[in-house]
Amino acid sequence: MxxxxxxxxYWIPSYLCTASSNYIDLHVHHLHRQVKEGDTSKQVxxxxxxxxxxxxxxxxxxxxxxxxxxxFAHLSAGELLRKEISSGCENGEMILDIIKEGNIVxxxxxxxxxxxxxxxxxxxxxxxxxxxxxxxxxxxxxxxIGVEPDLVIFxxxxxxxxxxxxxxxxxxxxxxxxxxxxxxxEVFDKLNLPVINYYSSKGKLQKIKAxxxxxxxxxxxxxxxxxxxxx
Ligand SMILES: Nc1ncnc2c1ncn2[C@@H]1O[C@H](COP(=O)(O)OP(=O)(O)OP(=O)(O)O)[C@@H](O)[C@H]1O
Ligand SMILES: O=c1ccn([C@@H]2O[C@H](COP(=O)(O)O)[C@@H](O)[C@H]2O)c(=O)[nH]1
Ligand SMILES: [Mg+2]
Numbered sequence: 001m002x003x004x005x006x007x008x009x010y011w012i013p014s015y016l017c018t019a020s021s022n023y024i025d026l027h028v029h030h031l032h033r034q035v036k037e038g039d040t041s042k043q044v045x046x047x048x049x050x051x052x053x054x055x056x057x058x059x060x061x062x063x064x065x066x067x068x069x070x071x072f073a074h075l076s077a078g079e080l081l082r083k084e085i086s087s088g089c090e091n092g093e094m095i096l097d098i099i100k101e102g103n104i105v106x107x108x109x110x111x112x113x114x115x116x117x118x119x120x121x122x123x124x125x126x127x128x129x130x131x132x133x134x135x136x137x138x139x140x141x142x143x144x145i146g147v148e149p150d151l152v153i154f155x156x157x158x159x160x161x162x163x164x165x166x167x168x169x170x171x172x173x174x175x176x177x178x179x180x181x182x183x184x185x186e187v188f189d190k191l192n193l194p195v196i197n198y199y200s201s202k203g204k205l206q207k208i209k210a211x212x213x214x215x216x217x218x219x220x221x222x223x224x225x226x227x228x229x230x231x
Contacts, residue, residue, distance in 0.1 A: 044124050045124075045147065046118060046123075046124045046125065046126045046147075047124060047125050047126065047150050047151075047228075047230065048126050048128060048147060048148075048149045048150055048151075049072070049125075049126065049127050049128065049149060049150065049151045049152070049153060050128050050131065050132065050149045050151075050152045050153070050199070051063055051127055051128065051129045051130070051152075051153045051155070052130070052152060052153065052154050052155070052192060052195065052196055053153075053154055053155030053156065053157060053210060054155075054157060054159070054162050054184075054185060054188045054192075055162055055166060055175075055181060055184040055185065055188060056157070056161075056162035056163065056164075056165040056166040056169070056181075057155040057156070057157035057162055057210045058155050058157065058165070058210050058214065058217060059076075059129050059130055059155055060076060060129060060130075061214055062153075062155065062210075062214070062217060062218060062221055063076070063127045063129045065214070065218050065221070066127060066221060066225055067127060069222070069225070070125070070225045070226075070228075071123070071125060072123065072125045072126065072127045072225075073117075073121045073123035073125065073126050073127065074127045074129060075114060075117045075118070075121075075126060075127065075128050075129065076129040076130055077110050077113070077114060077128065077129065077130045077131035077133075078099075078129070078130045079129075080110070080113040080114065080117065081095050081099065081105055081109075081110065081113070082099075082173075084109075084113065085099075091109055095109070096174070099174060099175055100174050100175060100180065101180070101183060102175060102180045102181075102182075102183030102184040102186075102187055103183075103187065104133045104134055104137070104187065104191065107134075107136055107137050107140035107141070108140070108144075110131060110137065111137075111140055111141055111144050111145065114128060114131060114141075114145075115144070115145060118145075125230065128149070132195055133187075133191060133192050133195070134191040134192070134194075134195065135191075135194055135195055135198065137195070138195050138198065148204075149199075149204065150204075151204060151206065151224075151228075152196075152199040152204045152205050152206065153205075153206050153208060153221070153224070154196050154199075154205055154206070154207045154208065155208055155210035155217070156207050156208065156209055156210055157209075157210035157211060158211065159185060161210075161211060162185070163178075163181055163185075166181050167181070206224050208220045208221060208224075
């Protein structure tokens, strides 16, 4: 059923990382330019950044700023799942039940949605907001899509602050109530922190303390992206 899409079979355009000593030495594994003459941009492997953090840590807010400032495409896994629910597709009801409980949707569903968006996008610089949620998600992404992320951002925010933000978000989300928030926080600790630790051990993680105003936090995000060079 799953195939490795052709668009991922070429490497990214060459880029240089000029990270200063304050920022991780990005272990960019794909520095070799293997794009053949005449290849179109669609065939160039995208630069993938996973953006992780607890519920309400500010992933969506900061991704919007990164997208605007640095020209990334912003794909939110949660948004894609919510769109599936509103589209009334066959999986909609099941996805709704899982989100209401703060649980994790099966990997194949989420990855299929992310894959389609990447394929549709002309942009080769991609932010994947809120994915992978579990090590199982991560392994499935690597095996189905056939690539690892180039960079992983983790917005580290105290629980109390996350709860406060979620309870005043007022976007009508079915999961922004205190019972579901508690469950989402438990699921984050149990299933998402191991993913974050995994990327830390691989030298791909940029941890950003997500306290202060949105602007304060973006000041810490900015140099991470400003240090990347794309051709
Ligand atoms: N630094 C900040 N200070 C105060 N409020 C913030 C800050 N950053 C974001 N918010 C607000 O907190 C709420 C949650 O932010 P956001 O939606 O970006 O978080 P998220 O990590 O994407 O959450 P979720 O995982 O639930 O999708 C929003 O209402 C947003 O406007
Ligand atoms: O990869 C994913 C991403 C999200 N979910 C489910 O959606 C909700 C909301 O996600 P946000 O990132 O907070 O918008 C999340 O609590 C999960 O239930 C998922 O299953 N897999
Ligand atoms: Mg979000």
